[in-house]
Amino acid sequence: MAAYTFESASLKLVFETGMDEFGKPIFSSKTYQNVRPNVQPEQLFAVVQAIASLCQDPLNDMKRIVTETVNQ
Template sequence: MAAYEFEQATMTLQFEVGRSAEGKKLYKTASYRNIEAAATPAQLAAVASALASLTVYPLAAITRLDKQRIQQ
């Protein structure tokens, strides 16, 4: 039977850095790899808030992307 095997996780922080000439919001991102599989959303939010406090830009979004291998 096939099953998932955790491979890696990445957390991405998106910062709002201003507006374009057309008035659209502009963003920059910072990605952090090797996130623990067991990391909870509350833990990731706490880390993201701590990292965001080191920047002058407001934090717009936090995402987590998990990569899993399918074992047969």
């Protein structure tokens, strides 16, 4: 039977840093490694809000990225 094995999790925050000459937004991202695999969404959101409050650019997007291996 196949199963997943957790490898890593990270948090990617995307900030809008300005506009280009055509009026399209410019984005910048920051990735934080070593996110616990069992973190609750509410806990993760609270951390994101705390980090975003320290940044001068507005937060545009946030993603939790999980890497897993498929084992047989």
